[in-house]
Structures are given as C-alpha cells and as structure tokens.
Amino acid sequence: MPSRINLMLTYGLLVFIWATTPLAIVWSVADLHPMWALVLRFFIALPLAVLVLLLLKIEFPRHKVALLSYIAGSLSLIGSQIFTYAATAYLSSGLIALMFGLAPIMAGLIGRFGFQQKLAALQWLGMATSILGLALICLSGSQRHVQPIGIMMMLVSVFAYSLSIFLVKKINADVQPMAQATGSILVSTLLAFLLLPWIWQYIPTHFPSAKSLFALIYTIVMASLIAMFCYFKLVQNLKATTLSLTTVMTPMLAILIGAYLNHEQLSAQVFVGATIILFGLFLYFYKDLSAYRRLK
Template sequence: MPSRTNLILTYGLLVFIWATTPLAIVWSVSDLHPMWALVLRFFIALPLAIVVLFILKVGFPVDKVSILSYIAGSLSLIGSQIFTYAATAYLSSGLIALMFGLAPIMAGLIGRFGFQQKLALLQWLGMAVSIIGLGLICLSDNQNHVKPLGIGLMIVSVFAYSLSIFLVKKINANIQAMAQATGSILVSTLIAILVVPWIWQYAPTQMPSAKSLLALFYTVIMASLIAMFCYFKLVQNLKPTTLSLTTVMTPLLAILIGAFLNDEQLSVQVFVGASIVLFGLLLYFLKDLRAYRRM
C-alpha cells in the first residue's frame, strides 16, 4: 500500500486537475461540437496511454475480472462525461463543477442502499453542511446559466461517476492503476466509436482555435491520463465516500480558477458558501483526524 504522504500528494493532484477540467471542457467545445470534443479526447488519449503502459512496462491483464474492472472504470470516463459534455450547452463551467460536488451525497446513498455500507452521524452531518454551502454558491450563479435539462444531465453524470467507484472497488481486480486507467480508456474509446455515426454530421470542417486545441489536449493528458492514474490508485486505497469528497473541494478551486482565467465574478455569497463547504469537510474528516492524532 502507498505511504500516507504518497496518497495525500496523489489526492491533491487529482483535486487540482478536476478543478481545472470543467473550464478546459468548456474551452474545448468553443470550436467543436461537444460530442466530437469528447470522442477526440478518447481517440487521442488511448494511444498515449498504451505508450505510457509500454514505457513503464506495466502488465495489462485481460482475464474476466480485469475486463469487468475496465468496464466498471469506463463509467467514470465516457459513462459520466458524455452527460457532462452534453450539459455544457445548458450550464456554465462553474455550475458543472458545483454539480459534481453532489458526488459525496450520491456515493453515500449508493453505499447505503446498494452496498449496505454505513456512515457515522458526524460524516452525514459534514456532508449535509457541505451541500448547504454548495447550494448557496449555486444560487449566486447567473440564473441564465441554470437550465433544468443541464441539471438533469449532470445528476446522471454524477451518478455514473459515483457508481463507478463502488463497482471498481467491489470487483477488486489485481490490476495496477495505470493498467486500470488504460483499460477503462480503451472501453471508453470503443463506445466513442459507436457514437461517431450519430454525430458525423457535426464533424469539424476547419481547424479549431489554438485555445480550443490546447484545452482539448489538456483534457487528454491531464484529465484522461494523469487524473485517471491518480483516481484508480486512490480507488484501490481509499473509501469511496472519502474519494468522492474530492468533488466537494474541486468546485471551490474551479470558481477561483474561473475568476482568474475566465473573468468570472465572485460574489460575497460565493465566499460564504465556500466557507460553509470547508466547514462541512472539516466535520466529515474530524473523526479521521482525531484517530490520526491518537496514532
């Protein structure tokens, strides 16, 4: 098992990447149809992932359990992101990030009713407080960027992401994180191929802008490769609800990044909501922090 420091650094890197990914997605679709941006993302990511696999000399098992794990992992890739990309037409990047803050609640519900897992009362309280904070932030957003269809798409996206964590954990295949990431990208790419005939009429007819291309490659290298390596590494070593709390922290960073890079305005209500979210996180981890201090 990786050291505590290793896991903390991996956790922090994952939070940073996921905080910047929503804005990168929005920028990447500025000159591309959303589904084409998604499809191209996996078409580019797969060969890169295979090259990394060979360079690191990581084995790629293809037994039944491993294949099931790859399929389960693809739920957090194309299974989730196909709805996220569709939602870019209805929601701002900040609100997309905020919607992913619902993942801990979704993961808690899936764990409670689907896998008979229990959470401590303090953890439920912390999650509830964090959601209240997220609600305040959502209410402060420009209502022109809040469309019911977009909200619905993101709820499905968050459900697929959260379910993927539990399924990969339950299958518990003996696979290295990079192999798991590559296998899940492979499954996602195969699904993306099936999507192409339905979006062929929207194929790009000219070269996208440099900004759109850079954002696309950022989603490929950082979000599809490095983030997935970090993600599956943490899936193997952390509780699902703890891992899903990365998506409570990412909206806070996403708002700040949007303010600096995309000229998004921050209201007082946003800062109040962010403070409440942080307090909720403190409550959620309070039990673990106390246990750590007694060690």
Template sequence: MPSKRNIMATYALLVFIWATTPLAIVWSVQDIHVMWALVLRFFIALPIAVILLIVLKIKFPTDRVALHSYFAGSFSLIGSQIFTYAATHYLSSGIIALMFGLAPIMAGFIGRFGFKQHLQKLQWLGMLVSVSGLAIICFNGSSTQHVHPIGIGLMMMSVFTYALSIFWVKKVNADVVPMAQATGSILVSTIAAICIIPFIWQDIPTHMPNGKSLFALLYTVFMASLLAMFCYFKLVQNIKATTLSLTTVMTPVLAMFFGAILNDEYPSMMVFVGASVLLFGLFLYFYKDFKSSRELEHKMKR
C-alpha cells in the first residue's frame, strides 16, 4: 500500500500532466501538420508501450473478448483525439481542457439515455448549469482568436467519443490488466493512424520540427500517453473515485493558467464567466458524491 505522501505526489503529477497536455497538443501542431502530429504520437508510443509490457512481464491477451476491448478502448485514444487535434485550429489550450472537463456530464447523458442509469435532480441541475456555461463561451467567445463554434463542436464530438469508449470498455468487461489494455488500444489506434496516412501523405513533414513542436510531441507521448496512464491506474486502485473525479474541475483551471502564462492565451472576460459557470455546474453534478465521500471518511476515522 503506497504511503499518503506517495499518493498525494502521484495525484499532483496527474493533475499537472492533464493540465499541460492540451498546451502540448497545441504546440505540437505549430510546425507539423495537425494529423501528422497525431499519427507520429501513436507511432512513437506503441514501441515504448510494447517494451514496457516485455520488461514488466505483463501478459497480453489476444482472445476475442480482449481484442474487442482494445478496439473499444481505441475510441478514447485516436477516436477522440482526431477531433481534439482538429480543434486546435479553433480553440486555445485552456478551452480544450475546459471542454474535456465536460466528460462526466457527457458520460451522465450517455448513461441515462443509453444505459437507463438514474440521475439525481442535482445532477440534472449541474448538467443544465454546465451547458449554460458552454453556451456563454460559444456565443461570446467567437469574436476572439481563442474560441470558435466549429472548435466547440469538434470538442463535443471528442468528449462524446471519449465518454462512449469508457462505457463500451466496461460493457465488454475483458479480463485484461490496465497496462495491457492501454497497449492494445494504442496498437489499434496505430493501425487506424496508418489508415489515415494516404489522406495526409501530401503533407508529410519534410524537415525536422522546431524545438518547441518536437518537445511538445515527445511530451504527449511520454507524459500524456504513458506516465499519466500509470498515475491514473495507480490512483484508481488507491483512492475513491469521487476524489479522483475532482481532477475534472482542477485541470481546466490550471490549463487556462498555463495557456495564459506560456502561450499568451487571454480569452475575453465573458469566456472566463462562461468557464466559471461551467465549472460550477460540474461542482453541482458531483456535490452529493463529494458529500457522501466526506461523510464516509469521517465515519471511518471514528
């Protein structure tokens, strides 16, 4: 059992990586065609993931159920990130992170209408408030270079695909360890990336990317695709799901801060207002979970 300090350090590292990944994606496409940046990300990540499987001696199942699970998991990787990378032309890194904060809301909609899961009244209110915040961002931020309705639409597709993949993987319920699941999903994503190449061949990089783009590309591979994965699954095993879900509220705020400091991204005041409304909606959505979690912790201490 990891120490409390170890868990806190892992949690902080995961929040930092998730908060900086949108900026890394934006930087990675500055000197590389947007889809080539995505393709290269998986081409680099796959051999590293395979080497880790071999070194750690982790079994990689190839039965029908496992293959189905890898395919479902790939929708949270290349299936979702195709839309995210395309959105970099229209949105700042902070807004991209903010849109990913809607993942629990999107998962709530999918769970309610796709799987007949029950939602509490406060969760419906949280959804309504978050959507209102998104509307404020969309209708008041289009006059700036950081927000565009097309980008909002692309990110909605990205978040929907990501949330759908989570439900799909759970429904398949394959007996696969997290590292093998991640490697299998990266493998399927790499195959999909190969299928993209004929459509972007004319834009193949003809020079070594500049230092910033190259650093950002490697960051998305090592930090976002590999290290964050280890941190996430370590936390899943050692802390409550509600505590982990707090990252949904924390990362967009930090991402907007990093975007402003490191990339001169200064959205309009109304965009900040909309972001605040959206985050408040997320707080309402999770409020009962947070309250129940704290009450349970108090009982355990007694």
C-alpha cells in the first residue's frame, strides 16, 4: 500500500487537475464542437495510455473481473464527461466545477439507497443545505453562464461519476491504477466511436486556435491520463466518501481561475448559492473532518 505522504501528494495533484480541467474543457470547445472535443480527447489519450503501459511494462489484465472494472471506470470518463461537455454551452467553468462539488452528496445518496449505507442526521442536514444553495443558483438562471438545463446535465454527470467510484470499489479487481485507467479509456474510446454517426456533420474543418489546442492537449495528458492514474490509485486506497472530498476542494479554486483567466462574471446570487453549497458540504463532512483531526 502506498505511504501516507504518497497518497497526500496524489490527492493534492488530483485536486489541482480537477480545479483546472473545467476551464480547459471550456477552452477546448471554443473552436471545436463539444462532442468532437470529447471524442478526440479519447482517440488521442488511448494510444498514449497504451504507450505508457508498454514503457513501464505494466501488465494489462483481460479477465472477466478486470473487464467489468474497466466498464465501471468508464462511467467516470465518457459516462460522466459526455454530459459535462454538453453543459459547457450553458454553464461557466467555475459552475461546472461547483456541480462536481456535489459528488459527495450524490455518493452519499447512492450509498444510502443502493448499498444500504447509513447516513447521520448532520449529513442529511448538509445535503438539504447544499440543495438549497443549488436552488438559489438555478433561480439566477437568466445569466448566460447559469442555465438550468446545464445544471441538470451536470447532475447526471456527477451521478455517473459517483456511481463509478462505488462500482469500481465493489468489483475490487486486482488491477494496477495505470492499467485500470487504460482499460477505462479503452472502453470510453469504443463508446466514443458510437457517437461518430451523430456528430459527423460537425467534423472540424479547420485547425483549432493555439488556446483550444493547448486546452485539448491538457485534457488529454492531465485529465485523461495523469488524473485518471491518480484517481484509480486513490479509489483502491481510500473510502469513496473520502475520495469525493477532492471535489469539495476544487469549486472555489475553479471559480477564481475561471474569473481570472476566462473573465467569467457571476452574480452575487450565484456566489451566495456557491457558499451555501460549500457550507452544506462542510456539514456533510463535519464528522469525518473531526475524526481526522483526532487522529493527527
């Protein structure tokens, strides 16, 4: 099992990547149709992932349990990202990250109703508080970067991502993180082929701008390869709820990055809603955070 320092560094790197990925996604679709940006991301990421496996001489299991794990892992890739990319037309990068901040609550609900895990009263209160904050953001939907349809898409995206964590842990395949990431990218790439007939009319006819190209490369290398390696490494070594905490740390950072680098102007009502959501998440994790402090 990796050392505590190793896991902390992996955790920190994952938080940084996920705080910057929403903006990279928004930039990558500036000159490309959103679904083509998604498809190209997997088409290019797959050979790179296979190359890494070959260079590091990592075994790629192909038994039934491993294949099930790859399918479950693809839920957090194409299963989740197809809705995230579609939502870029309706939400700012900061709000996309904020919606992913609801992953712990979604994970809690999946654990409660799908896996019979108990939730404390304070966790239910945290959920209700965050939903109130989300409702406040929805009511400000007249803004160009805040539209309810985008929020609905992101809720589906977050559900797929959260469900993936539980399924990968439940399957519990004895697969190295990089092999798991490669297998999940492979399944996602095969599913991406099914999108081609529907998006062929939007095929890129010109070379994207430098900013869009850089953003696309960033999503491929950082979000699809490095982040997925970190993610599956943490899935194997941490509880699902603890891993979901990564998405609590990213929203405000992502909102600030979007405001500074992409000039995303959000109303005071949206910031109040975001603050309420984060306070709800604090209540949800209060027991876990208190237990962690006692262990230190």
